[in-house]
Amino acid sequence: MADTRLNFASLPTDILYIIFPYLDFREFLALCSTSKSLWSLHKDSSYWHPLTRSTFRLPSQPLLKADGARWQWLYKTLATQSRVYTWGENKFDCLGHTPRRWETLPGNRQRVLLPTDAAWPTEMSAVRDGSVGVVVDVQCGGWSTTLLSSKGALYCCGRLDGLHFWRDDVAETLGLEPLLFPPGYPNPKDRYDPVTAIAQFSSGRSNVLGLSDSGRIWLWANVADPAVHVRFLHLDSNHTEEARSSTQSSNLTKRVLKVVAGWDRLSAYISGVGIVVWMSRRGSQNPNTTTTEATDGLELEMDYNVHPVPGTWYSRPKGNARDPDAEAKTLGETIGQVMNYIVLESYVVVVTDLGKVFAANTANNSDLSDGLVELTTLNPAAGKTNVRFSDVQGSFRSFAAFTTDGNVVIGSRNYLDYMWTLRFEEKSSEAVGSSPPKYYPAMQHQGIISVAFGDYHMHALHSNGQVSSFGTEPQSCGALGLGGHLDGGWLRGISNSPQAIFQYRPGRDCTLPPEKFSCGRRIWFEQEKKGWLNHMSRGGSLEEQTWKQIFQQWSRAPGEAQAELTDWFEQMGANWDKQPDVAGGVDSMFGAYFVLSIAAAGWHSASLVLVNDELVRKIEDKYTVPVAVPPPSFSPMGPVFGWLYRLGRRFLGLGPADSGQVGDSMAPATKTQLKYTWSNTPFPRIKLSTGQVIGSDGPTWERKDGVFVIVEES
Numbered sequence: 001m002a003d004t005r006l007n008f009a010s011l012p013t014d015i016l017y018i019i020f021p022y023l024d025f026r027e028f029l030a031l032c033s034t035s036k037s038l039w040s041l042h043k044d045s046s047y048w049h050p051l052t053r054s055t056f057r058l059p060s061q062p063l064l065k066a067d068g069a070r071w072q073w074l075y076k077t078l079a080t081q082s083r084v085y086t087w088g089e090n091k092f093d094c095l096g097h098t099p100r101r102w103e104t105l106p107g108n109r110q111r112v113l114l115p116t117d118a119a120w121p122t123e124m125s126a127v128r129d130g131s132v133g134v135v136v137d138v139q140c141g142g143w144s145t146t147l148l149s150s151k152g153a154l155y156c157c158g159r160l161d162g163l164h165f166w167r168d169d170v171a172e173t174l175g176l177e178p179l180l181f182p183p184g185y186p187n188p189k190d191r192y193d194p195v196t197a198i199a200q201f202s203s204g205r206s207n208v209l210g211l212s213d214s215g216r217i218w219l220w221a222n223v224a225d226p227a228v229h230v231r232f233l234h235l236d237s238n239h240t241e242e243a244r245s246s247t248q249s250s251n252l253t254k255r256v257l258k259v260v261a262g263w264d265r266l267s268a269y270i271s272g273v274g275i276v277v278w279m280s281r282r283g284s285q286n287p288n289t290t291t292t293e294a295t296d297g298l299e300l301e302m303d304y305n306v307h308p309v310p311g312t313w314y315s316r317p318k319g320n321a322r323d324p325d326a327e328a329k330t331l332g333e334t335i336g337q338v339m340n341y342i343v344l345e346s347y348v349v350v351v352t353d354l355g356k357v358f359a360a361n362t363a364n365n366s367d368l369s370d371g372l373v374e375l376t377t378l379n380p381a382a383g384k385t386n387v388r389f390s391d392v393q394g395s396f397r398s399f400a401a402f403t404t405d406g407n408v409v410i411g412s413r414n415y416l417d418y419m420w421t422l423r424f425e426e427k428s429s430e431a432v433g434s435s436p437p438k439y440y441p442a443m444q445h446q447g448i449i450s451v452a453f454g455d456y457h458m459h460a461l462h463s464n465g466q467v468s469s470f471g472t473e474p475q476s477c478g479a480l481g482l483g484g485h486l487d488g489g490w491l492r493g494i495s496n497s498p499q500a501i502f503q504y505r506p507g508r509d510c511t512l513p514p515e516k517f518s519c520g521r522r523i524w525f526e527q528e529k530k531g532w533l534n535h536m537s538r539g540g541s542l543e544e545q546t547w548k549q550i551f552q553q554w555s556r557a558p559g560e561a562q563a564e565l566t567d568w569f570e571q572m573g574a575n576w577d578k579q580p581d582v583a584g585g586v587d588s589m590f591g592a593y594f595v596l597s598i599a600a601a602g603w604h605s606a607s608l609v610l611v612n613d614e615l616v617r618k619i620e621d622k623y624t625v626p627v628a629v630p631p632p633s634f635s636p637m638g639p640v641f642g643w644l645y646r647l648g649r650r651f652l653g654l655g656p657a658d659s660g661q662v663g664d665s666m667a668p669a670t671k672t673q674l675k676y677t678w679s680n681t682p683f684p685r686i687k688l689s690t691g692q693v694i695g696s697d698g699p700t701w702e703r704k705d706g707v708f709v710i711v712e713e714s
Contacts, residue, residue, distance in 0.1 A: 009035045020047045025075065048072045056150045059137045059200055073590075074610075081610045082135050082596075083128060084147060085121035085525060088454070088479040088604030092143050094158030095604060096124040096176050119478030120487055121525050121607070126155075126176040133189070138608045139203035140454075140601035144223075146208055147176070152197030153189035154179040154210060156223050161206040162602075179208065180226040181218070203601070204261025204343075205396070207280045209268075211259045217268060221281035230268075232276065232306050262343025263396055265362050274312030275341055275348060277362050309348055309360045310371040311335050316353060335372065342394045347416045349375075349399055355388025357401055359416050373423050375401075375416075378409055378437050393451050395601060398458065400451035401437075408448050408460070410438040440470070442520045452600040454479055459605060460520065465594035467607060468520030472511045479603050480512055481523045488533030492521050493566040521570060525593040525609065526616070528623045529573050531676055536569070540682040546696050550683055553694045561688045568684055568701060568708050582618045592616050624674040687711065 016038075020028060032042035041047075048071035052058060056078050086095040097116055127135055127147070134150040143162030147155045157176045178189055181196050188197045194213040201210040208220040210227070218227040258269040267277045314331040323329040336352030346363040350372065358372035378401055379387055391402040397413035414435035443460060446468075450461040457471035457479045469480040473494065476484065483489030496508045512521060524530070539547025554562060577583060577592035592615035596608045685695025687702040699710045 009037050013041070016041065017046050020044075021050065025051065043069045043072050045071050048075055051075060052078070056134055056136050057148070057152060057199065059148075077610050077612075078136070078150075079134055081612065083609045083611045084124040084135055084138055084606060085609055086124060086145055086604065086606045087118045087121045087481040089474075089477040089602070090116045090118065090604070091602075092159040092162060093175070094140075094144050094602075095122070095606075096126060096145060096157040097122055117478050119476075119481070119484030119489060120530050121481055121523060124176065132176065135608060137201070138597060138599050138606045139201070140452075140599040140604060140606050141203040141208065142205040142602045144203065144208075145599075145604070145606050146179075146201070146203045148198060148201055149189065151188045151192065152199065152213065153187060154198055154201060154208065154220075156208065156220075158223075160208065160221060160223055163206065177223060179210075179220050179223065182226045182229075200258060202259050202261040203599075204266065204280060205263045205601070207261050207266060209259040209261045209266055211256060211268075215256050217256060217259055219266070219281065232268075260341065260343045262348075263345040265343050265348075267341075267343050267348065269312075269338065269341065271315060272313060273308060274314075275309040275338065275350070276306050277309065277343070277348065277368075278306045307362075307368050309350075309362075309368060311358070312338050312341075312350060312372075314338075340391055340393075342392055342399060344394060344399060344416070345397050345413055347413070347420075349392050349394065349416070351389050351392045351401070355390070355404070357389050357392060359419065361420050370423075373420055375411070375419055377419070378411060379403075395453045396455060398453040400453075400458075402448075406445040406447075407439065408443045408451065410440065410443075410451075410458075442468070442470075446520070450598060452598045452605065454600040454605060455602055457600065457603075457605070459523070459598045459600055459607075461595060461598045465590050465596075465610075467523045467595050467598050469523055470512055470520065472509055474509050474603055476507050476510055477603050479600075479605060480521075481605060482512070482521055483530060483533055486534065486537075487530055488535075488537030491533055491537055491566060491569045493563065519567070519570065521566075522574065523607075524573060525611075526576065526619060528619060528676070529576070532573070532623075532678055533569070535676065535678060535681075536683060540678075541680045542682045542696055547683065550694065550696055557688070557692075557694065561690065561692070561694075564688055564703065565684075565686060567703070568686060571708050572684075576619055576623075577612075577615050579622075582615065582622055592619060623677050625677055627675040 023031065028047060029042060032038045052071050052075045055075070058074075058078075084096070086097070088095065090097060093116075095116070095118055097118060126132055132147060132149055132155055133153070135147050136150050137148040139146050141158070141160060144156055144158035144160050149155065155176050155178050178187060181187055185196050186193045195216055196218075197213045198210040198218070199213050201208060206221065209230075210218040210220075212218065217230040219230050220227050255271050256268050257271055260267045260269075261280070264280055265277045266280050267275055269275050311331060312335075314328060314335065314337050316332060316337045317323060323332055335358065336354035336356065339351050339353050341348060341350040343362075346361060348360045348362055350358045350360070352358070357375045357378055359375060360368060360372050361370070362368065378389075387407075388404045389401050390404050393400050393402075394411075399411050401409045401411065403409070412435050415437060418435065446460070447463040448460045448468075449463050452459045452461075454471070456474055457469065459481075460468045460470070462468065467481075469482055471480070473480045478484055480489075480494065482492040482494055493512050494510045495512075496510050539550065542550065554565065583591075590610070592612050594610040594612075596610060599606045682697045683695065685693065685698050685700050686708075687693045687700050689703065693700060700712075701708045702711045703709075704711075
């Protein structure tokens with residue numbers, strides 16, 4: 001009789017998926033190694049996804065919607081390889097780098113505060129030394145940068161309210177400091193408590209909102225003050241209650257799903273209620289609110305300032321359930337369920353599960369009663385009815401809308417103003433006013449999954465972990481992260497003039513328009529690339545007189561030709577970590593630097609990056625070589641000093657010194673220092689699309705099929 005016993009490996013996969021969560025990663029991998037059938041599941045996302053999210057408290061973001069192999073890789077690398085890089089204006093030390101310092105400059109008797117702006121991504125040392133722990137999210141405020149650790153603790157550097165920096169009740173940090181809670185509440189960095197452990201947070205212009213594991217909302221308006229507990233007195237959404245909505249199915253409880261801090265409004269998305277907004281706080285002051293001393297700490301009770309956004313309360317029924325009434329059914333067919341939303345200056349922008357984008361005006365509380373207006377002219381594919389929007393992201397006066405087919409549409413506050421007034425006036429629905437949505441070619445079908453906006457600049461995060469920069473850099477503060485004037489940033493396309501990059505002058509506003517280039521400008525993290533651009537910005541190895549002639553030729557070239565030059569540098573600086581002699585033998589899935597998230601606000605930016613230290617060292621080894629530095633010339637003081645040294649030892653009763661320490665043998669030994677391999681490389685010689693050749697020595701480069709290759713000149 002055949003053996004009909006069921007062994008473990010033959011269990012159905014749905015049964016195995018129930019068992020796997022009870023195993024830690026060592027037990028799971030040991031189990032998978034027992035048979036080929038089980039080994040086929042060792043990278044299954046159903047195990048690594050929840051394990052990584054729960055262990056490291058990762059927020060939901062588009063980059064993490066991936067397969068099991070990526071989730072397994074994230075679990076292995078997050079604990080030891082996560083870094084935070086910041087760049088831009090360092091006002092109030094918001095970058096977390098070396099604090100500003102007072103110094104007396106030569107020829108100036110007055111002490112001045114030296115700026116420490118960074119035009120190149122610079123690592124936060126406090127994250128590298130492990131004092132913060134594993135960082136899982138980073139966001140920028142107007143004058144601050146805030147981090148979330150895997151323990152649920154928030155850390156901040158800079159000043160939350162930079163508009164009122166002269167007030168005594170507004171403080172700034174001296175480096176990276178933890179945000180505080182009221183007395184009696186444990187800080188997550190010291191001890192876990194679901195009431196204070198932050199699951200999701202949002203950094204606005206001058207406030208930080210945090211949503212704890214228990215559903216409690218915490219608000220910070222000053223880095224030196226403890227948080228206040230935000231409660232909505234008449235919405236019944238307390239984190240300890242199981243209140244039910246009369247307009248929803250009986251099994252749907254009111255609970256806070258998300259918090260978003262904007263420019264002048266704060267908000268929360270509550271199941272069964274929708275999006276509610278209220279005025280932001282400044283320092284220790286907050287008019288039109290009630291502050292009460294409760295037994296469990298300081299609580300801020302929000303009453304008249306809280307205003308629901310109409311049409312955002314709908315929740316799609318699950319399974320075979322139906323909408324409870326005709327109002328809910330109509331709302332589900334016309335607006336749908338909120339999938340994501342952002343809070344801009346005077347507007348809330350919403351994307352729903354119907355693939356539509358809506359906006360509500362929050363400038364005046366009375367405007368909220370007018371409900372939502374659909375942004376019908378936002379669709380980049382005119383005439384196509386099957387194009388749907390999947391996400392919206394933005395801050396201040398700009399936002400990005402993502403379509404399901406890979407397009408990214410950029411909208412502005414002026415466009416929202418026009419669409420809002422359009423519903424009250426007799427105008428053509430096809431018109432979009434003076435500020436229509438923009439469809440930059442460099443941002444379409446490029447795998448962009450996230451866009452972060454500062455006041456005048458923006459960054460796009462791609463699915464391959466790279467970041468592109470666009471927009472304007474105020475006063476050359478470095479907000480674009482492409483390098484400053486001394487770093488050769490103008491070779492990346494940064495310019496004070498829309499016609500010529502060679503007219504770049506430091507200290508002035510400079511632009512990097514996305515419509516000018518065939519591809520976006522990627523942010524580089526390698527210090528070797530910074531040295532390479534610096535070298536090339538001075539003509540490379542060309543003699544000074546020759547470089548001046550070449551520089552003049554490029555200066556007189558049209559803007560399209562100069563754009564070709566910047567494209568050459570973009571191509572040559574890409575994929576240094578993908579070359580066989582660097583990537584060979586290294587266990588890496590996504591290269592030396594893989595950006596998990598990008599943030600921007602004001603005039604600065606930040607990114608959470610996974611760094612492969614082994615690849616970084618191999619890049620350094622490839623592009624630097626040790627060079628012997630000869631000792632200085634012989635000085636007659638050497639023997640004299642040696643004679644005095646021996647005389648002094650004899651006078652003090654000491655024994656004779658070793659012959660290798662003093663005397664004639666004290667001449668410095670030969671030292672070694674690192675030298676870049678491109679130090680003898682001249683500025684490139686390029687054949688333009690017009691046929692003109694600009695350059696001096698070296699091979700001739702020409703673009704063919706979008707790629708620069710070396711060609712033979714006839």
